Amino acid sequence: MNAPAFSFQRIFVLVKKTLSLRNPYILLAFLGPILYAVLFQFVLGLWKENPVVVVFEKEKTAVVRELKKSKAVELVEAKSAGETKNNIEDKKADIGVVFPSGIDENLSVNKKFELKVYVNGESLAKNRAIALATLVDAMRKQTTIAPKVDFKLVKLGEERALTLTEMFLPLFVILVIVLGSYLLPASSLVVEREKKTLTALLITPLSLSEVILGFAITGIIISLLMGVILTVLTAGFTQPGLLVLVFFLGSILGAEWGILLGLLSKDQTSMTANMKALNILLIAPALFYLFPDWPDWIAKLFPTYYITNPIFRIAIYGEGWTEVGWQVLMLALWTIIFALPPAFLVRRLSTGKIS
């Protein structure tokens, strides 16, 4: 029976085995980020309740009655337009709406009208999205067809004043990458070599490239999955396509470093020592969110900046491709650059001494 030189089936078999929950590194990659995030939020009491919507109605409207029934938002009724704005500025609510007179009538005849929505600059993109969607839904219930509303968003408060949760999001993102796509391929490679099982794998039709690809794919899968879960837990999941793309590219970059670390470390002790030296390069950009006075250009020198910053901008501020596109392209460039050293090492090892 002849075996093909490259086989995804063989790689899949290895991925399946590596994903076993008996592997302590898998447990760490799965549970580590979630535990950190949950503990962090629990300790700081930052669990977000439903988004808060503050409203002022110049005359009673069916839309507010509908909003009161909604379980998706918490409604606060202000006594004046000024109080509505104050609530937003004081960060007591995520969005504020001043309903002018004649809203119900406009909706019933499907007449186009303008509605001012005050937005707290520090509120999460997720909360804003939920609050606005609930508002539109409440209006839709007053009319048979889509309401013709021209929303005018007015941002109040400093956008850069972040909550602790938001400031720590980049660190959690790095944690996901480190524990998943970086540590897992490195440890798998080192442990297999240390226990000599790598030699056993290499006398099957499995090649060194396939083994390494298998470990990298395992790390990428876990990192991607945990990244998505963590972002949902801490900041919501707006623009899923773009977020997944950034996490995917970030996980590839992490896996490339992990493979490099695994190939260059003789055993778990030397891997830990090498990691200590490398970790600062990974974590450094995340520190700039905790210390906003530090110059931003230094953070941009680190490749992980192009993972944390787009995720941060998308998840917290709801930015899109136009704003973070160049950073995503830079990340893609880094993944190409860092693919070269492991590829070179694997090629050299495959044609010489393997174990």
Added chain:
Amino acid sequence: MKIMVKKEIMVDGISYSYNNKLAVNRISFEVGQGEALGFLGPNGAGKTTILKMLIGLLVPQSGSICVLGKDIVKQREEIQSGIGVCFEEKNLYEDMSAGENLTFFASLFGIKNLNVDGLLERVGLSAKRKDRVANFSKGMKQRLMIARALVNKPRVLFLDEPTDGLDPVSAETIRDIIVEEKVKGVTVFLTTHDMMEADKLSDRVAFINEGKIAVLDTPDNLKHQFGRRVLKVRYYLDGEVKEEELFLENQQTAARVKEILEKYRVFDMHTEEATLEDIFIQLTGRKLA
């Protein structure tokens, strides 16, 4: 009529150095289908380096290797699907059960319906299918290593010190399997420093010393060529047992035996052949172990 035996292993002038120290020096040999070749040599003689080159874990720095008619450097994956390897070091997945180890390796060969029970039965581990390998004794692990080497029904078996340091039962089980596989037509390449084992299992043996083959032949030919065949006689003389060694090739031996039998009461008498170890020492000046 000359019978052409298919060559499953063909090695031509291979060499390998570690940090400019020559470990294997221009070695050439061939192994025919169904033949067992024993590689005998002390630790550090270059046996394992040769084995690693034969199974594709090391690339020879010069020369060429063909296994199953294919070049090991260019067609490694194709060759590896037709060979089985049992290492001296126990490299099983210890957190997995015996059955899981076999199934996992079978799946890497693309084998879906492996007869796990049958294979474990052969190595005397059928009751241990679900037990974690971490709890196995050294002998049980080695038997499982042999079973793993057989998952893909290999045409060539490479065995590196397969019975080294094992209990007699495990060692005998492994030897029986090697003989069974040979009978089926499987080619066996065996490295060992146990000359009794090599003598028992190998059709031919090669003595490796300092990276070179000192001699390669059948055990019988080697004994005939290099050994001294002796008749040992012990007989009673003045109330004590006296021992005498008589060379069988010596012309006076027959007369002396006749004389002893007529004059004395014989305690015992037997021929004694040179062992492979004696011959190895004679040829290389080194001991095997």
